Every structure is written in structure tokens, then in C-alpha cells.
Amino acid sequence: MSTLRTSRPALALLMGAAVAAQTLAGIPSAGAETTPVTVTVNTRAALAVASDTAVGTNHAIWDSNLGTNETADLLKAAGVKMLRYPGGSYADIYHWKTHTAPGGYVAPNTDFDTFIRGAQRTGAQPIVIANYGTGTAEEAADWVKYANVTKGYGVKYWEIGNENYGNGHYGADWEADDHTDKTPAEYARNVVKYSDAMKAVDPTVKIGAVLTSPANWPDGIVADGDQATWNDTVLSIAASKIDFVILHWYPPHTDVADVLTKTAHIPDMIYMVKQQIAKHAGARAGDIGIAMTEINSGIAYNTQPAALFAADAYAALMEQGLFTIDWWNVHNGIGTVSTVAGHTDYGDFGMLSSAGCTGDVCEPPFNTPFAPYHAISMVSAFAHPGDQFVRAATDEPLVAAHAVRRPNGDLAVLLVNRDPDSERQVKIGYAGFAPADEAPTVSSLTNGATSVTTGHGGTATTQTLPPYSVTTLVLHPAAAATGAPAAPGQPTVSGVTDRTATISWPAAAPGAAPVAKYEIHRQNGAVTEQLGETSVTSYVVHNLVPGTRYTVNVIARDTAGRVSWASAPLTFTTGSPAESSCSVRLTDTTDWGSGFVGNVEITNTGTAALDGWTLGFTWPTTWQSVSSGWSANWAQSGRSVTVTSTPDNRRLASGAATSIGFVGAYSGPNVLPTAFTLNGTVCTTR
Incomplete structure (x- = not known):
């Protein structure tokens, strides 16, 4: 059933089909290069540890081969360790007891027990989507009981619905939702009900709530009648009842060259999600994992560009600590055929061929691996569970x-x-x-x-x-490292100001000699900068830059000079001065997913009047800009924005304020600036 819907928005499907229909030449060549590319690898700049379920993919109940030995063995050979069921938007119309999906096609040999047998043969953990759209909390709880109590399958991960923001509340309605109230608040209230009902049956299950991916529709949008975005609303209500959040990512793109650049968005995307979780989950934020349960390039699906995207994206997401990344999907079916980089692309979202035909063009024999399959296999061989990304x-x-x-x-x-x-x-x-x-x-x-x-x-x-x-x-290392101390424990931060932060960590276990000191290293790309050292397990870092994101690791060094592995990373952002002669408040007043209206309120909190002022700030990313502005003169050079007063607002008496505004554009995660200067003085940010 190649025409069965995936779980992408209809608009995105049309865009993808339109682009895929063209003959794509790929990224324009930069030409032959004589200067070698410099690659830097820094093992002192540690990132996340690879999860044992990181490499995953999706199964769908329209695929009659989801439980076959041949399919399971191919997935096992690729190192797949997570399998999602029953398949994207179908999850919100699927009733597991009757194995039916009213309005959709259910293939034979796709029931839950068959899926589990295939997952067991693959050696993968299942992740199951409970029906939110047309189901109930009681139906989901019965599924947990059947899976884990009656059958003893030990299904740990359960998602509540699939892309439920696509229920029409924001204008697009590809996702089934029988609830009269289709707001994020209603979804969140029901997530709480589902979680309570499912954990009453098996307290060990992990419950996931659907979020939007930063800079991907409808992220950033506040719908009519809502007080906040989907993510803020869902987390404000359900954060205490969930164990992970769910992201999907089909990067918006213009062509093959463009989609291959989108992996640069991943660190900021996940940073924003972690910030949202921290805002609403408080002390238990660290207990809430992040899962990318659908991902695909959305272009050049079966050819080498999709493989390049898959390898780069999986690795980048694993670096950020996601516990699973699940390709969409195993079998999907032939779509619009095109030529990409000299090879036939079948427009098929699947990792493996479905052997379908369109016109006189047919896919290769059934279960022939496409290029993304091989790339995902390489990721599995590259990063084993327990390996530490650096x-x-x-x-x-x-x-x-x-x-x-x-x-x-x-x-x-x-x-x-x-x-x-x-x-x-x-x-x-x-x-x-x-x-x-x-x-x-x-x-x-x-x-x-x-x-x-x-x-x-x-x-x-x-x-x-x-x-x-x-x-x-x-x-292999030149010499085996023996006798070195163990890595220090996970660092934490406290007392963060505009210029200082206190970093603390559990002591490192000594090796052949006592630990002499700890070094605190800041990551700056693949280069590290030592911020200080100490003989105890806490250090106050000074001379930090206001409104700046820092990622640090701690390393132990013993009395013989042996060095430990780096600790897990700690990321924090400095604030603004508690007191200053100026204050600034930036508000995102209206957002449409690729731009926003920003209001900036400037207050002269000093004792002297200002006769003319210049406001300065720097965008956190290269994909943000000021499109237009008012009530001031706006200019941007690189990422730096300079705003100067007009005759109408140049004079600011002590205690006086003025408001100015702009239209901001962004094509990636919209991390707002938090540091501003007025006439060269760093302001307090409100």
C-alpha cells in the first residue's frame, strides 16, 4: 500500500513530492581541492553516551512483512535496537484488541504478537504508540496489561498519540482526533489520564508525550484561544507524569544541498527542548528523556544524499543524548521516481524495497536495502551502546x-x-x-x-x-591506558550570574595513584579551553560572558600525571547583571514558525538622562536575522544587530522607557538573545 499516508503534514508531503519529481544533481561541487580538510577530534570534550536503543526504525500495520524472519534478520544485521509500532498516524485510528484501523488498511500478519515476535528476533526493544485520537486511556491500559502482565513482553516505552498537533487546531488536520477539545491543554490533560491508567497496571512503563520540534511547524505558534505554544502548554500540565518527550523531524528544505545542511540545527534544536523541559519539570527534568521517533530526509529518499543525511543526523542526535532515533520507515512503497546523483530514486520512505512499480519503473526485488539502510548500519557499527561521543x-x-x-x-x-x-x-x-x-x-x-x-x-x-x-x-591507542583515575561524576551548576558560576561534581575514583587535581574545560567547537583547576570537587568560574551558553567537562589528574576520561558534559547559560544602568525586555509577541514579531522595551535605570542611545545584541545562530524594524534605526552585520535611536525617542530621562519593534526571520531553531548592551553597557535582561 504505497499510497498510505505517512505521519507527515500534507503540505510537507506535497512539497517533498514536488521536489523529488525533479532531476536532482545534488550539492554543487566546490571543485577539486588541493588543501586538505582539517579534522579535529578532542577526547577531552565529551558529549553523551550512546544509548542501547539509539538506532531504531518504524514498522507500520500496512506492511504484511513487518514480522517476517527475513525482515527481522535484515534489521538485526543493521544493528536496529528499537522498533516502533503500529505506524505513525495509523496509531491514532488503531484498536489493538480487534486489530482494526477504521478508515485505513490493515495488512495480514501485522497484529501485536506478530510484531513482538519480529522485534524479539531482531533483538530490538519495542516502542508502542497508544491510540489517543480515537482511543481511550482504558484501552491503552488494557494494552499494557496484555503486553506486560498477560504475555510478559516487557514493553517499556509507550507514546501517547502521534503528531496530535496535526488535529486541525493549528489549521492542518491529518491526524485523527475525536476529542471535541483539540487544544494542547486537552491533550496534556489526557496524557495525565493515560499515564495514571497505564502505570496503575505496570508502574515500570515509561510514558512519552508528543512535542513539536523547534523551528518545525507548528512550533512557536500560539493558536487562537491558547495562552502558550503546544510545547509550553503540554509540559506545564503533564511534565510530572511523563518519562520522555517525542519529536519528529522531516527538515524543511529547498533541495538536496539544503537538506544536508540541516543537521547543523540539531544542537540548538535539542538545547531548546531541554530548556523547555527544565522550565516545567524542575528537579526531575534530568529524568525526562528525548526520543526522535520519526526522522527522514524527505528528499532523495533511497539514494546517497539520504544516506549522508541519515549518518550525520543519527550521530548528531546521539551526541545530544537522545535515547532513540527511529527512521521512517522499514517498508513504505514506491512514490515519484527521479534521478538523484546519477541513480534512480524511487521516492520510497522505506529503508528496504517494497518491490512496487509505477508505470514501467519497478523497484528492485523485495527487501533490497536502500542507501539509508547501509548508512544506519554504519552508525550502529560506529557507535556501540556505552561508547562516549566526543x-x-x-x-x-x-x-x-x-x-x-x-x-x-x-x-x-x-x-x-x-x-x-x-x-x-x-x-x-x-x-x-x-x-x-x-x-x-x-x-x-x-x-x-x-x-x-x-x-x-x-x-x-x-x-x-x-x-x-x-x-x-x-x-587503537598507541599504548593501553592503565592506572588512570576514573572520570569525575556528572557536573552540576549553581549560583549562575552574568559573570560567574559554581561547578560541582562527584569525586573521581583514584587509579594507581591519588587524584591530585581536577581541571575544568570549556568546549569551543572541538577545541577546549581550560577555565581553571582545583584539588576539591567544586570550582567557581569567573570572567564569563553574559548571556552566553557554556558546555564544560571535568577531568581528573593524578599525582603521577595520568589523566582520566572527561566527565559527562554540563551546559548552562549565563544571565545578565543584577544591577545596571539599563534594562531590556525582549518579547516574542507573534510567531508563525519561520518568523516573529519582537517587541523590545528599553528602560534607563541609571541616574543620568540619555541623549541618544545605541542598543546592541548578537543572534545566537547564523540563521536568524532582522527583516525590518520600527521606532528605531535597525542594522545587522553578520550575527550582530545595532539599533540606534530616532529623534522621537533619543532622549531617555532617568527611569524612562521606550518600546521598539522588529520582524525577525529564522530558518532554524529560534534561540532568542539574552544579552543586550546600551551605549556599551551590559543591561539587565528582564
Whole structure:
């Protein structure tokens, strides 16, 4: 059933089909390069640890092969550890007891028990979507009872509905919802009911609530009658009753080249979600996980660009600590056929061929892996459960890098060459790791390849990346690290001001010698800057920049000079001065998902009058800008915005205020600035 709906908005489907119908040449080549690309890998800049369920995909009840041994074995070979059921928007019309989905097609051999048998053969955990749209909390609780009490399947993760913001409340209505009240508040109230009912049956289950992904519709929009956005409303009501939040991501794009740049949005996207969780969950924010239960490039679905996107996106999301990333989906069906980077793309969202035909064009034999399957396989081989991601960066936008450090001391590096025409020479430098003087194990997926090749080649510091390729290296250390102290525990922060913060951490267990000191390192890309050191387990960092996001790690060093692994990362943002001669309040008054109206209120809190003023601030990202402004003179250079007074508001008496406004545009997560200067003085931000 290739025409069955996925769980994407109808508008996005039409856009994707229109773009896919074109013959796509891929990213424009930058031409042959003689200067090697510099890759930096820094093991002292630690990120998240890879989850044991990170690599996942979706099954759907229109796929009669979801439980076959052949399908399960292919998914197992790809390292898939999470399987989602019963399939996107179908979840909100599916009734598990009768195995029916009124208004949709249910294929034979797709019932819950068949799905579980396939998941068990795959070696994957199931994640199940309870029917919110046309179901009840009691129906969901009965499903938990059947799964975990009657059958003993141990299904841990349960989502409450699928993309329920698509129920018409914001204008688009692809998602079934029989509730009279379709607001986010009603959804949240029902999440609480579902959670209570399901946990009454099995207190060990984990309940997930649907959120919107930052900068993806309808994120940022406040619908008529609502007081806040979907995310703020849902979390304000349901945060105490959930264990994880659910994101879906089909990046808006204009073409193949554009979609491959969207992975740069991931750190800010997840940062914003974590900030939203922290705002509403308080002390238990750290107990609420993040799951990306649907992801797809939405273009060039079966060819190499989708593979490049998959490898880069999975690694980037795992770096941010997501416990599962689930490709949409295993089998989906042929769509609009096009040519991408010299190869036939079947417009099929599936990882594996459905062997369908359109006109005189047919897909390859059933279950033939498409390019994203191979890329996801490479991610599984690159980052094993328990591996710690570390910072990796390049000086070339067309080359992406990721790295993990393994418990046995090995280092793995994943490199993505997004140039469709030119190979890239890379020169790799390491901080905190000395590679052995031997050829590393190298795996590669090239454009049009039907499998991943693995061998030995190049060196630990020099490699050649074929055009449009994914490459992984596995490196052994030059010498086994013995006797080093263990990594310090998870750092926490307190007393954050505009200029200082107190960082504390659990002590590191000593190795062969006592711990002599701890070093606090700030991440700046793949380069670290030591902020200080101490012999105790707390340190006050000074000379910080107001309104700035910091990510730090702590490292232990013993009396013999041996160095521990880096602690888990800590991210915090400095504030503004408690007292200043000026104050600023920025308010997002109206948002439409790609832009907003911002109101800025400036107050002279000093004792002297101002006769002329200049306001300054810097956008946190490169994809934010001022489109137009009023009541002041607005100018932007790079990310820096300068605003000057007009004759009407240039004079501000002590205690006086003025309001100015602008239209802001954004094409990625809209992280608002929190630091402002007035005539060079840092203001208090209200």
C-alpha cells in the first residue's frame, strides 16, 4: 500500500513530492581541492553516551512483512535496537484488541504478537504508540496489561498519540482526533489520564508525550484561544507524569544541498527542548528523556544524499543524548521516481524495497536495502551502546565529523563527504588521544554502492574521502591506558550570574595513584579551553560572558600525571547583571514558525538622562536575522544587530522607557538573545 499516508503534514508531503519529481544533481561541487580538510577530534570534550536503543526504525500495520524472519534478520544485521509500532498516524485510528484501523488498511500478519515476535528476533526493544485520537486511556491500559502482565513482553516505552498537533487546531488536520477539545491543554490533560491508567497496571512503563520540534511547524505558534505554544502548554500540565518527550523531524528544505545542511540545527534544536523541559519539570527534568521517533530526509529518499543525511543526523542526535532515533520507515512503497546523483530514486520512505512499480519503473526485488539502510548500519557499527561521543569538527562545510571513545580505549571516527563530485583529503588531529602507528580499520559507503566495504587503509591522520561518501575509522591507542583515575561524576551548576558560576561534581575514583587535581574545560567547537583547576570537587568560574551558553567537562589528574576520561558534559547559560544602568525586555509577541514579531522595551535605570542611545545584541545562530524594524534605526552585520535611536525617542530621562519593534526571520531553531548592551553597557535582561 504505497499510497498510505505517512505521519507527515500534507503540505510537507506535497512539497517533498514536488521536489523529488525533479532531476536532482545534488550539492554543487566546490571543485577539486588541493588543501586538505582539517579534522579535529578532542577526547577531552565529551558529549553523551550512546544509548542501547539509539538506532531504531518504524514498522507500520500496512506492511504484511513487518514480522517476517527475513525482515527481522535484515534489521538485526543493521544493528536496529528499537522498533516502533503500529505506524505513525495509523496509531491514532488503531484498536489493538480487534486489530482494526477504521478508515485505513490493515495488512495480514501485522497484529501485536506478530510484531513482538519480529522485534524479539531482531533483538530490538519495542516502542508502542497508544491510540489517543480515537482511543481511550482504558484501552491503552488494557494494552499494557496484555503486553506486560498477560504475555510478559516487557514493553517499556509507550507514546501517547502521534503528531496530535496535526488535529486541525493549528489549521492542518491529518491526524485523527475525536476529542471535541483539540487544544494542547486537552491533550496534556489526557496524557495525565493515560499515564495514571497505564502505570496503575505496570508502574515500570515509561510514558512519552508528543512535542513539536523547534523551528518545525507548528512550533512557536500560539493558536487562537491558547495562552502558550503546544510545547509550553503540554509540559506545564503533564511534565510530572511523563518519562520522555517525542519529536519528529522531516527538515524543511529547498533541495538536496539544503537538506544536508540541516543537521547543523540539531544542537540548538535539542538545547531548546531541554530548556523547555527544565522550565516545567524542575528537579526531575534530568529524568525526562528525548526520543526522535520519526526522522527522514524527505528528499532523495533511497539514494546517497539520504544516506549522508541519515549518518550525520543519527550521530548528531546521539551526541545530544537522545535515547532513540527511529527512521521512517522499514517498508513504505514506491512514490515519484527521479534521478538523484546519477541513480534512480524511487521516492520510497522505506529503508528496504517494497518491490512496487509505477508505470514501467519497478523497484528492485523485495527487501533490497536502500542507501539509508547501509548508512544506519554504519552508525550502529560506529557507535556501540556505552561508547562516549566526543567533539569532532572540520574546517570544511562539505565535510562533517563525529567521534566516539570506546570503553576499551579505541576511538572511532565517522566522516561524511557531502561533495557529490570531489574526493576530499582529510588531515586528522587528536587531543587527549594518541593513535597507534598502524593502518586503521576503514569502512566506506560510496555513491551507488550496494554494500559497505571494510578494510585497512590510509593512516590515523590522513584519509581520502570519496565523493558523496560515509567513512568510518576505528583506531587503537598507541599504548593501553592503565592506572588512570576514573572520570569525575556528572557536573552540576549553581549560583549562575552574568559573570560567574559554581561547578560541582562527584569525586573521581583514584587509579594507581591519588587524584591530585581536577581541571575544568570549556568546549569551543572541538577545541577546549581550560577555565581553571582545583584539588576539591567544586570550582567557581569567573570572567564569563553574559548571556552566553557554556558546555564544560571535568577531568581528573593524578599525582603521577595520568589523566582520566572527561566527565559527562554540563551546559548552562549565563544571565545578565543584577544591577545596571539599563534594562531590556525582549518579547516574542507573534510567531508563525519561520518568523516573529519582537517587541523590545528599553528602560534607563541609571541616574543620568540619555541623549541618544545605541542598543546592541548578537543572534545566537547564523540563521536568524532582522527583516525590518520600527521606532528605531535597525542594522545587522553578520550575527550582530545595532539599533540606534530616532529623534522621537533619543532622549531617555532617568527611569524612562521606550518600546521598539522588529520582524525577525529564522530558518532554524529560534534561540532568542539574552544579552543586550546600551551605549556599551551590559543591561539587565528582564
